[in-house]
Amino acid sequence: MTMPSRTEMNRSEAGQAEAGASQPSQGLSETSAEERAALVEAVRDFADARLAPFANQRDADHEFPVETLCEAGQLGLGAICVREDVGGSGLSRLDAIAIYEELARGDIAVATYISIHNMVVGMIDAEGTDEQRRRWLPQLTDMSELASYCLTEPGAGSDAAAVATTAVRDGDDYVLTGTKQFISGAGTSAVYVVMARTGLTDDGGVDPAQRGSRGMTAFVVPASAPGLSFGAEEQKMGWHAQPTRAVVLDGVRVPASDRLGEEGEGFGIAMRGLNGGRLGIAAASIGGAQFALERTVAYVKERATFGQPLATRQHVQFELADMETELQAARALLERAAAKLDAKAPDAPVACAMAKRFATDAGFRVADQALQLHGGYGYLHEYGIERVVRDLRVHRILEGSNEMMRMIVGRAVLGER
Amino acid sequence: MKIVVLVKPVPDTYGDRVLSLETGLADRAASETVLDEITERALEAVIRHAEESAKSGAGEVEVVAMTMAPADSQSTLRKALAMGAASAVHIADERLAGADLVRTAEVLAAALRRAGADLIVAGNGSTDGSGGVMPSMLAELLELPAATRLETIEITADAVRGTRETDGGTMTVTAALPAVVSVTERMPDPRFPALKGIMGAKKKPLEVVALDDLSAELEGLGVALDETASARSIMVAATQRPAREAGEIITDDGTAGERIAAFLADRRLA
Numbered sequence: 137m138t139m140p141s142r143t144e145m146n147r148s149e150a151g152q153a154e155a156g157a158s159q160p161s162q163g164l165s166e167t168s169a170e171e172r173a174a175l176v177e178a179v180r181d182f183a184d185a186r187l188a189p190f191a192n193q194r195d196a197d198h199e200f201p202v203e204t205l206c207e208a209g210q211l212g213l214g215a216i217c218v219r220e221d222v223g224g225s226g227l228s229r230l231d232a233i234a235i236y237e238e239l240a241r242g243d244i245a246v247a248t249y250i251s252i253h254n255m256v257v258g259m260i261d262a263e264g265t266d267e268q269r270r271r272w273l274p275q276l277t278d279m280s281e282l283a284s285y286c287l288t289e290p291g292a293g294s295d296a297a298a299v300a301t302t303a304v305r306d307g308d309d310y311v312l313t314g315t316k317q318f319i320s321g322a323g324t325s326a327v328y329v330v331m332a333r334t335g336l337t338d339d340g341g342v343d344p345a346q347r348g349s350r351g352m353t354a355f356v357v358p359a360s361a362p363g364l365s366f367g368a369e370e371q372k373m374g375w376h377a378q379p380t381r382a383v384v385l386d387g388v389r390v391p392a393s394d395r396l397g398e399e400g401e402g403f404g405i406a407m408r409g410l411n412g413g414r415l416g417i418a419a420a421s422i423g424g425a426q427f428a429l430e431r432t433v434a435y436v437k438e439r440a441t442f443g444q445p446l447a448t449r450q451h452v453q454f455e456l457a458d459m460e461t462e463l464q465a466a467r468a469l470l471e472r473a474a475a476k477l478d479a480k481a482p483d484a485p486v487a488c489a490m491a492k493r494f495a496t497d498a499g500f501r502v503a504d505q506a507l508q509l510h511g512g513y514g515y516l517h518e519y520g521i522e523r524v525v526r527d528l529r530v531h532r533i534l535e536g537s538n539e540m541m542r543m544i545v546g547r548a549v550l551g552e553r
Numbered sequence: 554m555k556i557v558v559l560v561k562p563v564p565d566t567y568g569d570r571v572l573s574l575e576t577g578l579a580d581r582a583a584s585e586t587v588l589d590e591i592t593e594r595a596l597e598a599v600i601r602h603a604e605e606s607a608k609s610g611a612g613e614v615e616v617v618a619m620t621m622a623p624a625d626s627q628s629t630l631r632k633a634l635a636m637g638a639a640s641a642v643h644i645a646d647e648r649l650a651g652a653d654l655v656r657t658a659e660v661l662a663a664a665l666r667r668a669g670a671d672l673i674v675a676g677n678g679s680t681d682g683s684g685g686v687m688p689s690m691l692a693e694l695l696e697l698p699a700a701t702r703l704e705t706i707e708i709t710a711d712a713v714r715g716t717r718e719t720d721g722g723t724m725t726v727t728a729a730l731p732a733v734v735s736v737t738e739r740m741p742d743p744r745f746p747a748l749k750g751i752m753g754a755k756k757k758p759l760e761v762v763a764l765d766d767l768s769a770e771l772e773g774l775g776v777a778l779d780e781t782a783s784a785r786s787i788m789v790a791a792t793q794r795p796a797r798e799a800g801e802i803i804t805d806d807g808t809a810g811e812r813i814a815a816f817l818a819d820r821r822l823a
Contacts, residue, residue: 168755170631171751171752174628174631174746175748178632178745178746178751181745182745185745207745210745210747216748220749225747225748225749225752227748231748235748
């Protein structure tokens, strides 16, 4: 294994990334290169002990390791960038991407669930009132309770403003009705942040001023809310170690005090949350691909064809060089985006979209090439490579498809909003 | 109550460990330096005691991590702080490079006397030097009782109690405080340091102590401050362990027993 050299690489990169960040974001502590290395080492120890050895079996058994997530919560992994007064770890996005990468080296499906949980917890932290933060966050930050993000619907994916779930005001409550699709953690999570349409006219139509993204509002819904139910567990290509279900809201009453932000602010809240979510998914792509690359380096040294180890073939060396280069480029782009998000730079969403598109494409290509270099063994479940390929495939689709990422970047290039 | 846990940075047992044939010392650049696991377990046991003590109102327990190690091994002490030690003491002095067990014991004893501890907890042996005698040496120098190789540990206000395995059975031993104990790998698994603990570690006191800082204590122990002029043990030669050779495979054709007996007799093993 090439682990020691990876540690060195990470350390030097962490130092450079820090130097490249224009300024730390408010309320978050600055992390020195030494501290970053200690964070990464601690998360690696956790991933090596609690994730990597079980990743294949959890994939085969479709096991969502809730107890392991609870332990991750004890380490502070449930709220990496959340303020400390509610149990968060108070770290920066730059720290977070290094952490997600290490988690994904152990198990992509678990790492990405942790990223999604962090996104939801971060939304309540950033957008919630103090009262809401104190009510919902302490048990989410330590992961004794889990959270899910509910935006996508059967008829609203990339076109997120087409959300059809409605929230009708009734006295001090809202009544939510609709279906949310592809919800990670659904059925297990204790808390659901739901985007729904407000600003409806009395006859059930949409107020013309509230159409599209303008009429969306975010709500925090507990699993215990009457009228909330879940679809069957989806049978997916990958991400078997986390459940995906539909969330059905059938007249779910939500007190107005559980509305996140004001009416009409939901779309902005959902999109701001996704900036960080995209960094997490991108980092997990790099981590998963890094695992596959490390396995491949070991394999090509051992495996001989025509009397020579594969590693002596120039073709193999070139492939490994490209894989390494792609991952380093992805890491550099991702660190740039994380630094911009930490600095609250106006172009941070574009940088996040660019990094998400590049890192998830690169990660998938590297994993696929790792499988190719493993030959038939790469296709066997036992070797763990095909799992990485299956797990990383969806990173190009979710948290905003890579086509949508291109739209965001393309608009910015053209100077449009 | 103040408990000092002796921790030790060692070459990672999962990596290649290299002995420099020129100096006879471990080549510390050849592998990652990590906290010896046995000392992590000792620390875990003591931190748990401190947490339980605080929770039950039994009184505050101050946990200090102490090591004598090269100057560049501070990250391991930071890990001890991240796990939950309140402060750390790092004895670092170029004059201590290659110190033997007796010299190490003298310097640690001096530092322990300076720190003042109700209880000193160590692992029962390190994965690099594997001397296994340090706790007893410290007890001798400090004139304290030693309870070694404990597999369980129970700390009260004025005593420490634990069980130790012997060839004949299990002993339960108790020592009045202050005392020195060593623990085995039966101690609980060390915790993963929390992210917040790692970030907080830098704010905790980490005192670097040079040999000169210990002059009074060393004098009190009746030992010399600097021994470079008169080393007690000198490395005469160091050689690389020879590569393992393939063993002899005996296929049983009815005479295997006799041949194995002859093999052992030839090597004076029987």
